[in-house]
Amino acid sequence: MSHSLQGEIALVTGASRGIGAAIADELAAMGATVIGTATSDAGAAAIGERLAAHGGHGRKLDVTDGAAVEGLIDAIGKEFGAVSILVNNAGITRDQLLMRMKDDDWQAIIDTNLTSVYRTSKAVMRGMMKARKGRIISIASVIGLTGNPGQSNYAAAKAGIIAFSKSLAREIGTRGITVNVVAPGFIDTDMTRALPEAQKEALLGQIALGRLGEADDIAKAVGFLASAAAGYITGETLHVNGGMYMA
Amino acid sequence: MSTIEERVKKIVIEQLGVKEDEVTTNASFVDDLGADSLDTVELVMALEEEFETEIPDEEAEKITTVQQAVDYIKAHSKD
Numbered sequence: 001m002s003h004s005l006q007g008e009i010a011l012v013t014g015a016s017r018g019i020g021a022a023i024a025d026e027l028a029a030m031g032a033t034v035i036g037t038a039t040s041d042a043g044a045a046a047i048g049e050r051l052a053a054h055g056g057h058g059r060k061l062d063v064t065d066g067a068a069v070e071g072l073i074d075a076i077g078k079e080f081g082a083v084s085i086l087v088n089n090a091g092i093t094r095d096q097l098l099m100r101m102k103d104d105d106w107q108a109i110i111d112t113n114l115t116s117v118y119r120t121s122k123a124v125m126r127g128m129m130k131a132r133k134g135r136i137i138s139i140a141s142v143i144g145l146t147g148n149p150g151q152s153n154y155a156a157a158k159a160g161i162i163a164f165s166k167s168l169a170r171e172i173g174t175r176g177i178t179v180n181v182v183a184p185g186f187i188d189t190d191m192t193r194a195l196p197e198a199q200k201e202a203l204l205g206q207i208a209l210g211r212l213g214e215a216d217d218i219a220k221a222v223g224f225l226a227s228a229a230a231g232y233i234t235g236e237t238l239h240v241n242g243g244m245y246m247a
Numbered sequence: 248m249s250t251i252e253e254r255v256k257k258i259v260i261e262q263l264g265v266k267e268d269e270v271t272t273n274a275s276f277v278d279d280l281g282a283d284s285l286d287t288v289e290l291v292m293a294l295e296e297e298f299e300t301e302i303p304d305e306e307a308e309k310i311t312t313v314q315q316a317v318d319y320i321k322a323h324s325k326d
Contacts, residue, residue, distance in 0.1 A: 129289060171285065
């Protein structure tokens with residue numbers, strides 16, 4: 001298991017911190033050549049340093065910039081080989097009650113969290129089709145299944161990722177490419193640390209295991225879906241939420 | 248050096264997994280050779296690589312037979 005991703009080229013978006021960083025580390029430890037992206041040059045350099053021991057790299061990428069996405073995936077193909085594992089992790093929140101939500105709060109979330117998945121998936125398609133194999137794993141959220149007040153934009157984007165993945169799984173399954181989703185619950189990251197204390201308490205009460213998840217819990221699930229062991233799983237959403245929501 | 252027609256037919260045979268004698272000039276990828284929509288997309292990808300050209304989506308949609316592929320390549324190929 002430990003080196004089961006030897007020879008694979010993995011692209012992980014939003015790999016600076018939190019869940020994305022843990023995923024990049026896990027795939028690298030499993031033997032993949034990992035390229036992790038950050039929105040700044042400094043972030044990309046930090047990823048490069050972190051992954052250097054495993055031969056990984058950091059790159060700057062704004063996932064809302066279609067040309068940049070295509071350019072990076074093209075460059076990775078030339079430098080390392082075609083991306084064979086794509087992990088769509090980059091995401092943001094702009095929480096607001098709908099009555100107070102601005103168009104920009106809606107659009108920014110849809111663009112960064114959902115349209116980005118369309119862009120990156122489309123850009124890796126040619127390489128994976130030719131290789132007759134590939135793994136596309138996107139990080140959604142339990143909120144995309146349960147909904148949450150103040151997160152109508154975020155929930156819509158995350159649910160969109162799930163439906164997108166099911167459709168794509170049906171489109172390209174015959175080419176040996178699997179498309180899956182990991183839906184984290186309440187994970188201890190910068191994103192959840194920003195939540196109001198009362199909301200955190202309320203959420204904790206709903207978790208069967210009675211504690212927050214770790215970024216590494218999500219990374220292990222992604223590592224499994226990326227591995228050969230998960231070869232017959234596609235169009236699936238793997239819930240990693242400590243029993244906060246049971247599908 | 249193979250002719251464009253021979254090279255196109257070779258790609259069609261490889262991509263669609265059909266027999267050489269099925270790939271007649273007027274054969275339709277979908278109706279005669281059993282291609283589905285994804286097969287036709289891949290076929291265009293393979294033609295683009297073989298002939299080092301880019302076929303825009305709106306043009307690609309019009310290429311539905313062996314002859315149409317040959318005609319397109321003849322009109323647009325560098326070689």
